[in-house]
Amino acid sequence: MDRITSLENEIANLRRTLQEKENELYELRKEYTLQQTNTEAFNLNPQSNANNVFKTNMGDKLTKLDIVRYSRQILLPDIGVTGQEKLCAAKVLVVGAGGLGCPAAMYLAGAGVGQIGIVDYDKVDLTNIHRQILHTEADQNDSKAVSATKSLRSINSHIKVQPYNVQLDSTNALDIASRYDVVLDCTDNVPTRYLLNDACAITKLPLISGSALKMEGQLTVYGYRALKNSNEKDQSYIGPCYRCVFPTPPPPETVGSCSANGVAGPVPGAIGCLQALEAIKLIVGQTHEKLLVERMLLFDGEDMTFRTVKLRGRNANCAGCSEQPAVSQLIDYEAFCKSQATEKDLDLNILPSFRRISPPSLSRYLTEGEDLQHTRPLLVDVRSAAEFNMCRIEGTVNWPSDSLRGGRLVELLDEVRRCARKVVFICRRGNDSQIAAQAVIDAIEDPHKDKIADLKGGLHAWSKEVDNNFPIY
Structure with a gap:
């Protein structure tokens, strides 16, 4: 040691x-x-180098190095010298240095965006690296914002990269966002989406919003304002904001996350790259017809299809972006959405303490029952089948919480009735197990209620306090 x-x-x-x-x-x-x-x-x-009879003409703001480095994109008529000059002068804020933010920031740095801000409160974890490609194994436990900044500087040392190792919230979002021209939402939770939308509505910044989960991804542009683009014919045009499309938050239980539902690494990679492309197009002056304004790109990795759906236009009475918005300052978005803005473990307290078993206590309980298999506690793992197959405590049975309705719940109640000892519900972090246990308590007869409990802290606590070989994911 x-x-x-x-x-x-x-x-x-x-x-x-x-x-x-x-x-x-x-x-x-x-x-x-x-x-x-x-x-x-x-x-x-010529005055300082009179002996040189040749003169090279270049863009007013581009150096020789710029022309050599960015020549392949300068050759594009949609970018050209003028567009590259705009890119070199642009300032883009990337919120989230994860699966979306890493590829997006990489391509922005490669394109020569003059200043990139990286916001992320989290640290690099081994579970991140399969999709968050700016981080390496050596970066574990380091700040994601700092790790991403280090990688971006190695890609392009001629741009400015500013890390913000903070949790973006109502106290700092306006100050940070107002320093930039474009904001990329590369986060994975609803409260931060509303926070960024309102901050961009107040500061009148465009918001390029991406999301990815499992094998699917989405991308759109919110809050676009034609007034900032001289190429627009109608300078009064304003695109919808996030609140125009989603005026109220979805129920928390309907929102998935990569940590709970999984994600194939190339999916956020593809969406993140396209976020960078939309940012480049916006910066060089593409009009809203060519951007994902009032449109949402949907990607399905299972059958490799892209399709674009029409979104509703700007709501003249929108709480966020109307002429007289109801939301004129940032609020408590976790309270508004009834969900967390971070992936920190929830600590629900649904069951009373006497119904919660600590990992060491369960370990002793299992050991005492080794010689009497028929009297061992019934361990009910309520995680999904995929999680259960990945790792589990020996002797547990799998009853996914999503299936505990109707006939399946009746079957579980019968199994609980047959058990002579404790029935311990188990999940990943000790929250879903409480919900499942409470559902059984509510449905079963009084004589069987006392045997029902859950594993406090779930399998994360089990790994930490009992079995260090049990993987935390």
């Missing part, structure tokens, strides 16, 4: 040293680029 601790400390020190050296390299590269730009300006000035 001492050797492990020693190695961990040594690795931490090496990482700090590496970070310092990378920061030093980043600053040196910036200084070199500035010197190179000044040298180019000197060489292109």
